[in-house]
Amino acid sequence: MLSGTPFHSRTAPLCQGHNWRRWAGYVVASSYGLTHDHEYQAIRSSAALIDVSPLYKYAIRGSDAERLLDRVLTRDVSRCNVGRVMYGPWCDETGKVIDDGTLQRLGDETFRLTSGEPNLRWLCESAQGLRATVEDDSDTIAALALQGPLARHVLGNACDSDLMDLDYFRLTFARIGGVPVTISRTGYTGDLGYEIWLEASAADTVWDTLVAAGRPFGLTPAGILALDVARIEAGLLLINVDYIPANRALIESRKSSPFELGLDWTVRLEKSHFIGRDALLAEWQRGPEWKLKGLELDWGSLERVYGEFGLPPQLPGVAWRTSVPVYVQGQQVGYATSGTWSPTLKKYIALAHLRTAHADTGTRVEMEVTAEHQRKRVSARVVEKPFFEPERKRA
Amino acid sequence: MSDAYDTVVIGAGHNGLVTAAYLARAGQRVLMLEGRAHAGGALSTEETFEGFKFDLGAHRLSRLHPPVVDDLKLASHGLDLLPCDPCVFAPSPDGGGLTLWRDPRRSAEAIRRFSTSDAARWPDFTDTVTLAGAFLESIYARPPIDFLDEGGPGALTIVGTALRLRRLGRRGMMQLLRMLPMTVTELMDDWFETDLLRGALGALGVTGMSQGPMAAGTAFAFLHQHASPEPAVRETLRVRGGMGALAATLRAAAEAHGVEIRTGAWVERVLVEDGRAAGIVLVDGEEIRAGRIVSNADPRRTFLDLIDPICLEPGFLRSVRNIRFRGVCARVNLALEELPRFKGAPGGDGHLRGSITISPDLEYLERAFDDAKYGRLSRRPYLEASIPSLADPTLAPPGKHVMSILVQYAPYELSDGVWDEAMRDELGDRTVATLAEYAPNVPGAVLHRQVLTPPDIESEFGLTGGDIYHGQMTLDQVYFMRPIPGWARYQTPIAGLYLCGAGTHPGGGVTGIPGYHAAGTILSDTD
DSSP states (O other), rough: OOOOTHHHHHHHHHTTTTTEEEEEEEEEEEEEESSHHHHHHHHHEEEEEEEOOTEEEEEESSTTTHHHHHHBBSGGGGGTTTTTTEEEEEEOOTSSSEEEEEEEEETTEEEEEEEEOOOOOHHHHHHHSSSSSEOOOOOEEEEEEEEETTTTHHHHHHHHSSOTOOTTTBBEEEEEEEEEEEEEEHHHHHHSEEEEEEEEEGHHHHHHHHHHHHHHEEEEEEEEOOOHHHHHTTTTOTTTTBBOTTTOOSSGGGOOOOTTTTTTGHEEEEHHOOTTTHHHHHHHHHSSSSSEEEEEEHHHHHHHHHHHHTOOOOOSOOOOOEEEEEEEEEEEEEEHHHHEEEETTTTEEEEEEEGGGOOOOTEEEEEEEEEEEEEEEEEEEEEESOOOOOOOGGG | OOOOOOOEEEEEEEEHHHHHOOOOOOOOOOEEESSSSSSSSTOOOOEEEEEEEESSOOOOOOOOOHHHHHHTGGGGGTEEEOSSSEEEEEEEEETEEEEEESHHHHHHHHTTTHHHHHHHHHHHHHHHHHHHHHHHHHHTTTTOTTTTSSSHHHHHHHHHHHHHOOOOOOHHHHHHHTTTOOHHHOOOHOOOHHHHHHHHGGGGTTOSSSOOTTTTHHHHHHHTTOSSSSSOOOOOOOETOOHHHHHHHHHHHHHHTOOEEESOOOOOOOEEETTTEEEEEHHHHHHHHEEEEESOOHHIIIIISSSOOGGGGGGHHHHHHHHHOOOOOOEEEEESSSSSOOOOOOSSSGGSSSEEEOOOOOHHHHHHHHHHHHHHOOOEEEEEEOOOOGGGGGGSSTTTTEEEEEEEOOOOSSSSSOOOOOHHHHHHHHHHHHHHOOOHHHHHEEEEEEOOOOHHHHHHHGGGGOOOOOSSSOOGGGGGSSTTTOOOOOOOSSSSSEEEEETTTTSSSOOOOOHHHHHHHHHHOOO
């Protein structure tokens, strides 16, 4: 049975279009309004409140908790001090990505790991023989993303501590409406933003406090559609969309390594042991076959393709998540997995897996679009991610 | 910086001694570390009671690998094997019994008193077992096939194995392939009608196994005990001076080649650096560095106890945790005032010189297992006894005898209770009571009694779960699947770390073959 998140009593009355989406066994609003544009604009210009409670969350505790996570993640977890957050993927024995998420170090021997898919079994199996326990907190911990240029003002108004000093990918403990929460300076929008972690039972109080505190700043509850546009602009991956988890891939070619997903920076090959290291070392030596890059579609080319039919360019109303072929000189060299019109950049952008030979920034490629029921190719340029990265994200 | 040793061998069991000797013979500086006070592992003879020496672990062998005997010149180091004739005596609960001899004709004569058709079939049965045994021996004499190693030397091994199988002829090939997965009961159904004969043979299909004779694959377990080209059924060898003397021989051979053996040195863990074995640390904290580590410990102990789990992949560790270790044996050693007098047995002591098996029929064995299946000690256990002092009087004071008895089934994990002193006494009592049904003078003849429960066997010899084979010898855990599929060739996921014990191909028993192949692998890796 699908259930509402801990915030359902607050989000349901707001969801005017009854536009719900399934996420990990819960329903969350796709958009609260009849369209998501207003909610997207809140993310980029004021502040948005997004219910991300369905994220899988695991509490890892014990004297070997750090070693366990260092074994599982490709990142160097020994460098994740208390109060720090790390993003990273984790791989199977063959170096293919199983999932990715953020790791919060809450204490010397206490961590919280988020993931897109269930990972309890993998974590427990990896913990065998180590003094570490893994607990699935997915249902008991609620989470809100507070994202946007004014997020700091909203949060400062709502909680008892000063967040001016909370740096990017750091966390702190505070109270909102008297409820103890963990606040991490993280998010899925590539903007200034925070994620707030709390006991599910206190969800209403925290929601109400934030909404009241956000009123002067135009805080707007935002749904997943708005978030999806923002995360593509930020060049952030979505599991099952931009990559298929290795443990669910039916065939080998559907799996991806961190290198192939542009996550090279997360792989610390100098660590002596982590799951998949041998395979990743070998892959690094020979060079990955694929790269995940950004594509910027050429406006002139779009105009020409649609112009043939006497139409202006037809832009996607929401972010799409299908596999779309990418060509160079008539040969397929890859595929795009997510794309959207970026209202902020005024560009049509996409994330694409490209064969390494065609993945250099600046390479001219063509992406398939369907114009008036016909398959056409629109010229595009390979670009670096993220597409949009405001200074305020880190400042 | 160069290490003081090329290779450190963890555990001085007989396979470890063989490996160490071969490596030293090839010029390596080898250090063996043994936690117990003596080298030899389960080859252990101790004077448990004054004047009475007992084999505490293995109490017989069927065949030492001939190249090991020759290459290590074991004869010059004191190897003195005592072939037993008869091979086995199976007393009947009604008195009398069946004796099987090394000479098939003599056995056939003995069988004829029970069944002329069984007697007529005995020569053919001997031939069939020999054919299958010789084939297994040819498989055992080589490192296993590795199906996962495409195009490597493994491919040739596959062809070689197929050729040897083909050489059995169409009928032989069919017979062998049919036998391997059979129950030993059905194998007996194919050949014999005499309960006593069926029980005496079938017992070998369950010895050390957590299975009854009606379990699939027990025919293979029976054949495993016959992996030899010699035409003998239930062949048994002992060692003059007890099995410990064989340990001393192997130790002498190893030391003659320059192996340094330290006893009383428990290894706490293997050092792994950058995916490579780099040395070991003893429980007292001493660190000994070496680029090559060979573990004679079973795979569970090696991978789960001696190595930081961080260094191994979770899937590999899962496979190791799932290796079936099932201890079902206990040992009862009796110091006897006089020889057992089996009811209606022939005069003299001739029939007592081989193995003595209390397994009067296959149903008896199955019932004995039924108890163990539910975690209970068999009410009427299967016993495999030896009286080595008959052939080797040095083991007991003049006129007195030692009798060592493998008692089965004594499950390592009891469903109701634990292996405490009361259970230990219960085990001893049941064993003596069972013997008394066949040889009523035994209880009165017992001067001393020593009982080793499965947990004792585990702690004494490091046999995980009390499993005497370092993992059950079932068809899914042998050959290229031993200890686990993909890692059957003595190497491990950690470079420079090898296995050499009975947990590797071809498995349990006193043969020296796992140690021999491990040494061969290491030396070819070193080239």
